[in-house]
Amino acid sequence: MGSQRVDMSRTVRIGVDVGGTNTDAVAINPTQQSEPGRGVLAHHKTPHHPGRHPGNRDRRPHRLEKVSPRPLRHRERDGRHHPLHQRRRRARRAPPPPRRHPAPVPQLPARDPALFRVPPALTKIIKGYVGYCDGGLHIDGSEEAPVVEAQVVDRCREIRALGLTAVVVVGAFSPIDEVFHQEDRVRDIVLREMPPGTDVVVSHEVANIGLLERENASILNAAILQYARCTVRGFRRAMKALDLHCPLFLTQNDGTLLDAAAAAKIPIRTFNSGATNSMRGAAYLAGHDTQDSSAIVADIGGTTTDVGVLLPSGLPRQASAYVTVAGVRVNYSMPHLHSVGLGGGSIVRQTEDGKVAVGPGSVGHYLTQKALAFGGDVVTASDIAVAAGRAKMGTCVVNLDPNLVTNAEHQIKMLLEGVVDLIKTSPEPLPVLLVGGGAVLSPSSLEGASELRLPPFHDVANAVGAAISNVGGTVDVIQSVADQSITDAVERAKSMAIQRALDSGAERDSVRIAEEESYPVTYVANKLRTVVKAIGKLDINLKTELLVEEDDEGEVEEEESEVAKDFSIVVTDEPEPVNPITYRPTVIRNESTGILEWHISETDINYLADGCYVLGCAGGGSPAASRIQLRDMLRAGHTMRVIDSSSLDPKAVVYWGGHMGSPATSNERLQSTETVLAFQALMEYRREESFDAVISLEIGGANGLEPFLVGSSRFFDRPILDADFMGRAYPTYWQTTLAVHAPNELVPCAIDSGDGKTIIMTRAPDDEIVDRALRASCSEMGSRVGMASCPTTAEKVGNFSVLRTVSLAWRIGRCIARAEATNTLSTVAESIVQEAGGEKSAKVLFRGKIVAVERRLFKGHSHGSITIAGLSASEEENSGIGQHGIMPAFKTGGTLMIPFKNENLFAEHTAEDGTTKTIIASVPDLICVLDTSSGRNLGVPEFKYGFRVTVLGITCSPRWTETPAGLKIGGPRAFGYDMDYHPIGEYVEPKSVIEEFAPTG
Known part of the structure; x- marks a missing residue:
């Protein structure tokens, strides 16, 4: 590294965006941002052929003649061109075999x-x-x-x-x-x-x-490491051909840079960076200072419009904790986007009733052949813009009916307003920055936008965003706060993030904390998880060591690599999807016992997993890992069966239990056999060889599936009862209907960590101390154990449990599957209401968007709240509320605040006047928050700003309300809230799957 400082006035950055259709390139001097040209010295857009490596000489941008031929300081690429993305674009084709x-x-x-x-x-x-x-x-x-x-x-x-x-x-x-x-x-x-x-x-x-x-x-x-190395070599060959003597960087999907050497080792970090580059490039070109306010960026392309929010940190608002790439669930940063089928190639058509529709069909990259402006015969959104005088393109005059143009413009405006409103988290207007080749489609104003800006060079904003990217450092750490304050722990995490940014090449004086989030680790004493991102400007002087010579030794020619790809490989052994409309579960009568048995299939497990998570009321932990574990057991030939509790002799011995511990631990340790080992330990202590049936501790969340593991033929081969001891999920072991109606029967019980540590608790003066003692032991055993509770009898199950909850979970999961299959996710909440007993038992409490999330630690539990802003009148109209089977919510407008202690506790509505507050639901009734777009449950870990949600309320079983003890253990006062419980409606017992699908004759 040389000691001579760089003359920043002569610094030029080249940014390249490798898109799906075009490759864009810009040359920028960032020190000239305040000038009218925003420091853009040259730019070029060129189409390319799919399936070829970026960096091939016939694809490299080469028309940047306005830049003087002096040494350039660095060059960034938008790293979106990956084989896994090619798989997504090629229907029915697998990616090239690595x-x-x-x-x-x-x-x-x-x-x-x-x-x-x-x-x-x-x-x-x-x-x-x-x-x-x-x-x-x-x-x-x-x-x-x-x-x-x-x-x-x-x-x-x-x-x-x-x-x-x-x-x-x-x-x-x-x-x-x-x-x-x-x-x-x-x-x-x-x-x-x-x-x-x-x-x-x-x-x-x-x-x-x-x-x-x-x-x-x-x-x-x-x-994709081999592909990544080949790609980086291709970039360097293109640079060599252009006589560019400068470092090479690729942009990451979080908006920061990765040097070429690191990108060749961790190429997955460059996935989907185009959206982030577009947003940051828009702010740069528009001269918008994100530290003053957030901004909405609408990237209007040829087929779709992608809309996201650029935060005051200068980075995009991130999506939920888990995202998918090529259908694979991963956990790294991705921008939160909403898309709509509107672009320059969107087809405009007039229906028989005279209405005009724009999109979602599109001519795509055939725009220059099929649009009227280019001599084609298809009316596109670009033709509307030309006819309206907002754009100049093509070679032909576009003559259209003025009414068609007016109506099409109105539809374009409605589409943009809808997606802008969807991405916002509050009703306050925000500036909207328009970029992309189709940005000229936008009208001069949009409802919900404080202003519209169409910056210069808007059609190459992605490449600009790549050129002006910063470097960063991210820390995700769990620390003890027993011997340090929370403030000290957070400051330590910040220092670590800053140091990582400096190690990545950031200028020391420019580094700042862009993102910070701290929240407690549930069920683990004195543990705080902190996620911090620090960003700063790239210090060019510190990066001169990246001016390495290209090593051509052993280099593989791209053309050979491309020819070697075998796209004929198509895997055909994927199971055929089951039609949820016609699917019937298998219920047979056991010839030896005469008992009706529901034999569980992979489809049933999928339904049960989704339904159990809904009944978890935001807690209980995600059943996702349990679903996979049980699915693979079924595929290996093991069996599981469910029976009604009334089928058993009243004296039959029923074991029950599940997992205890922190969901954060479960995210790493995942599914194992701790519960089975705990059952074995308790049976050994009680000198019992077996038992008659197993029942769930709680139907809500992951524990709803745990009896299927224990009762499977892989282990004890015992039937699972269609019931549980909560009818939902609760934070503690003793908050069960069995403790309500048969107190002091939780011991003896056992917990096992799965790695050789087992504890058996034999005596306790009351039920609450059992939970407290076991949780203290659980913390010392790794914060994740399986638990076997004191066995009970079939008679007590029939008298004290919540019956037919396995059936209810299955029916809720089937509602979600049917909505997906029939494209009726807008009415999935209504379907769940019907399965939960109809409107006299369940209600859609509220619809809106999450606008605030608060999390804190108290006595080892995750406490906090979410605030949901109600839909506006226009949003309700656009959602079809009151039409197409969508029922009006119990409360509309204003906000809904839902506190949680692992599970949702109550729902408090605040009217639009800001003062009138009403409790519309509380425990022990079930309060479930669904992601409106998918119909699936959102747990506490998934609560995120901006999610559009539907809140359901379901009346609890009378097991919780028929005695004062039930409300004392499971009502609002059990969680420290001085309020009375008022039921949502009348309880309706779920309909048995076994009875409905029992064989006839």
């Missing part, structure tokens, strides 16, 4: 199958080997188990025998491993044992906490 198959090596105690939620077609192509070794951490950073070198050596021998040359190492809680560096140790052993040239990816360098999603991201990263 030559290096990653071999995920998750550490114990995670025992779930690798490639979680990866489409079967992709799994078949990239899955080469899965091996397990001891290791992993607890949530507090202590070792779960040490790495055993001999085990790693054995796994390497197995990998070598298969001829695989890419290995992924995944360890539990590796992102917080600051002491043992287990993944790094395993990587070093693998590199020593494997042949030279082996790629080894360690998961903590790829993504954050969330083992399965981090593993997925790491596997995808390993699968």
